[in-house]
Amino acid sequence: MEQRHLGRTGLRVSRIGLGTLTWGRDTGEEAAAEQLKTFWEAGGTLVDTADVYGGGESEYLLGRLVGGLVPRRDLVIATKAGSVPDPDRRFDGSRGHLLAALDDSLDRLGTDHVDLWQIHAFDPYTPLDETLQALDLAVSSGRARYAGVSNFSGWQLAKAATWQLAAPGARTRLASTQMEYSLLQRGVEREVLPAALDLGLGLLPSSPLGRGVLTAKYREGTPADSRGASASLAAFVEPYLDEAAGRIVDAVVTAAQGLAVTPLQVALAWVRDRPGVAAPIVGARTSAQLAAALSVEALSLPEEIRRALDDVSAPVHRYPDQDWSTL
Known part of the structure; x- marks a missing residue:
């Protein structure tokens, strides 16, 4: 698999990443092991997790598999800190919380460092310089090699x-x-992506398949074995099952039929090759689903199909985002 630099750094990551949101909750050790092996054998390196995924079980499960199944040196392990299970305060960006969370993550992962440590979300109650100082301390102490953020608005x-x-x-x-970021969610193009491009950050798109909807499996209803039918993720999928999303899915299906590939491959290739994107993070239910996603490596969308998908999924940008030269 092709490797890309992550922003303007020396860190190289596979251009598809493996997401572990459901590991330790809906995905058990055997299925996780199959996914990790499939990913590694395809040349994948970037594995993304977080301290709150599965209440910490995702990190713990990944730590059990690394070393015995896949060499640690072959992986770029990324995790996050800052989310808290507190209804009164969803995020804690304080230096104390973040550094303690990193130490706990390292214990669960069974490693002395993570390759990429990310602030999970912006905390409006903590001075930003304090939050960022935690990243500096993590890197200077060797507990993290590189640092990033997640779910930050453009400003x-x-x-x-x-x-x-x-x-x-x-x-x-x-x-x-x-x-x-996906054909169903292009909001980052308003301010986040331009800021990332200007300041030299690589974008790691989560839910690049529109929470699974862009695979076209929901066109005729909700499959019983899908995330849309699960108690824990049905509400996550439901916003992308409206009429507007259906029109975009129809366009993806048409493109896939014309190229003799799958809708999944078309949707994933589109987001993978967008300007500023380093590696979409793909979460799969099974190793077979993951293998289907990884098969996109050989696909590059023709320019005319890319433009057609751009047009059908184009978000509405009004003041102050429109091109003033056209007014």
Whole structure:
């Protein structure tokens, strides 16, 4: 699998990443092992997790598999910290919480460092410079090799990345931002992606298949074995089952038929090759599903199909985002 630099850093990652959101909750050890082996054998390196996935079980399960099944040196392990199971405060970006969470993650993962450590979300109650100092301390202590953020809005990302660039050598440059991005969700194109491109961060799209809807499996209803039918993820899928999404899925299906490939391959190739994208993060229910996603490696969409998909999924950008030269 092709490797890409993550932003303007020396870190190289596979251009498809493996997501582990359901590991330890809906995905057991045997299925996780099959996925990790399939991913590694295809040349995949980037494995993304978080301290709150499965209440910590995702990290624990990944830690059990690394070393015995796949060499640690062959993987780029990324995890996140900052989310808390507290209805009164969903995120905690304090230095104390973040560094303690990193130590706990390292224990669960069974490693002395993570390759990419990410702030899971912006905390409006903690000064941003304090949150970012935790990244500096993590890198300077060797517990993390690179640092990034997740779910930051455009202004939050620009402020954080600029702050880190203001003292070269003293602060850790942000390598990446992780955000949802797909043909069904192009909101990052308004401000987040332009900020990432300008400041040299690689984008790691989550839910690149539109929460599974872009595979076209929901066109005739909700399959009983799908995430849309599960108690834990049905509400996550439901917003992308509307009429507008259906029109985009129909276009993806038409493109797939014309290329003699699958809708999954078309949708994933589209987001993988967008400007600024380093590696879409794919979460699969089975190793067979993962293998189907990894088969996109050989596919590049023809320009006319890419433009058609751009048009049918184009978000509405009004003031202040429109091109003023056309007014």
